[in-house]
Amino acid sequence: MHAYRSHTCAELDKSNVGDTVRLSGWVHRIRDHGGVLFIDLRDHYGITQVLCDPDSPVFAEVEKVRSEWCIRIDGNVKARADSLINPKIPTGEIEVFIRDIEVLGSANELPLMVFGDQEYPEETRLRYRYLDLRREEMQRNMTLRSDVIASIRRRMWDKGFREYQTPIITASSPEGARDFLVPSRLHPGKFYALPQAPQLFKQLIMVSGFDKYFQIAPCFRDEDPRADRSPTDFYQLDLEMSFVEQQDVFDTIQPVIEGVFEEFGGGHKVDKHWPHISYRDAALWYGSDKPDLRNPIKMQDVSEHFRGSGFAIFAKLLEQDGTEIRAIPAPTGGSRKFCDRMNAYAQKEGLPGMGYIFWRDGENGVEAAGPLAKNIGPERTEAIRLQLGLGKGDAAFFLGGKPSSFEAVAGRARNVIGEELGLTEKDRYAFCWVVDFPMYEKDDETGAVDFSHNPFSMPQGGRDALDGDPLDVLGFQYDLACNGYELVSGAIRNHKLDIMIKAFELAGYDEAEVHKRFGGLVNAFQYGAPPHGGCAAGIDRIVMLLADEINIREVIMFPMNQRAEDLMMNAPSEPTSDQLMDLSLRVIEQQD
Known part of the structure; x- marks a missing residue:
């Protein structure tokens, strides 16, 4: 038999019942059920359950093993009882009774656990990357x-x-x-x-x-x-x-x-x-040169509707060269609560805020609401609604100035609106x-x-x-x-x-x-x-x-x-004097 294994930890099934096998891997999990020790033995390919009871000649040695010890076991393949079959793993119909064991590599106390879904700081994960990489997801x-x-x-x-x-x-x-x-x-x-x-x-x-x-x-x-x-x-x-x-x-x-x-x-x-999509259109429609097309929202230039309007902030902005007003349509976003939340988002991103209009039922059909709607009047708000293709229960958000000052935030706001309103398709790759x-x-x-x-x-x-x-x-x-x-x-x-x-x-x-x-x-x-x-x-x-x-x-x-550091290998590191001399270099210390 091979020195370390006759099979991987993903190969054994019912056809192997009665065989004597040799497996090598890591101790993934240990369970003590009334004196019977169950070990999930893991290698790169999968997991096999192995077990040992006091009748085994190596029971005392098996009792000593701990999580992430690397071991080799010899044993006999047995069929699991129907009620104990684990359909989640390929080896779930069998288990291996341990007859012999060899510790190939013991492990100290672990700085992070491989088994389970615990979250660890990135510093710990990168310092002990070889352990982090043992986890199933990695x-x-x-x-x-x-x-x-x-x-x-x-x-x-x-x-x-x-x-x-x-x-x-x-x-x-x-x-x-x-x-x-x-x-x-x-x-x-x-x-x-x-x-x-x-x-x-x-x-x-x-x-x-x-x-x-x-x-x-x-x-x-x-x-x-x-x-x-x-x-x-x-x-x-x-x-x-x-x-x-x-x-x-x-x-x-x-x-x-x-x-x-x-x-x-x-x-x-x-x-x-x-x-x-041209770079210019991508910036206008999506606020980004790497747009997420899973989100159907397209921003539009609505400057003409605010030029000379009663909303003085936008009207004065448009008197300056290179400025414009853009709208972010928000289908189904027509509630004051959602509009206020998005306005707060813009403020968190460093802008004064985002103006908004939302449309609801009115006496004469669809009616515009919100501070902006009151300032620019029904004729302009209706023209905006028709340009954006919106209706009752929808909203639109507005940002103004030179595009370079707000374009990136507008793009991020578009993404947030698409996510929060459930418009972005999650199960799609859109190129x-x-x-x-x-x-x-x-x-x-x-x-x-x-x-x-x-x-x-x-x-x-x-x-x-x-x-x-x-x-x-x-x-x-x-x-x-x-x-x-x-x-x-x-x-x-x-x-x-x-x-x-x-x-x-x-x-x-x-x-x-x-x-x-x-x-x-x-x-x-x-x-x-x-x-x-x-x-x-x-x-x-x-x-x-x-x-x-x-x-x-x-x-x-x-x-x-x-910080561009390899915590595991301690890089970057200081060169030795000999190395610097070989390279004709001298390190000048930074002055505070």
């Missing part, structure tokens, strides 16, 4: 992650892509986040960077004549943490294709993403139609392409123009588009949103050197700087670069959605905490 999440990646790989190969690996140690490039720098021992004073993405290398692969590339690529960005973003590293499905237009990329990636969500989505509806991103943005404080998205994208209209106002230039850039998260980002690349030089010039990089920072790509583009484009899909976020988790750390094997 085993399920990590298995799901592995299976999703395997499925993605198969689907990409089936589409004629091949996987190629790109360097981990490279040069710094502007990808929109801070680099992790790596000092060079052989070149004192110089630094490598960990790649924020394989962007330049995958473009060079296209220039090299490889038509279809993909990679499950690690990416490194020194970012502030969020629930849906790791502060240090993440994995993405990275792909690139030659001789393609934007729609070709969409047609390639949609069946891959769609298939993965159908395979692992637990029966949730997966949208087949993925609408294309949309957000397209026509602006190439550039202006810093409100400095007035400087910089890239707002991927700097290596082809501007719509080519070279001629770069001769006007940079803020009017749109790029062939696109994101895929699903249920309020950005899952995919990509672009048709700028493969023409003269357009690339001009595009960087508008963002403040002169030609010499472009040659210095991106010399490899610049040189390659002088030797017959093909039109190409691609995208990258966030593996961590995909798995987070499929696992129905709200925090990305629940689907990453060994994540950092909110």
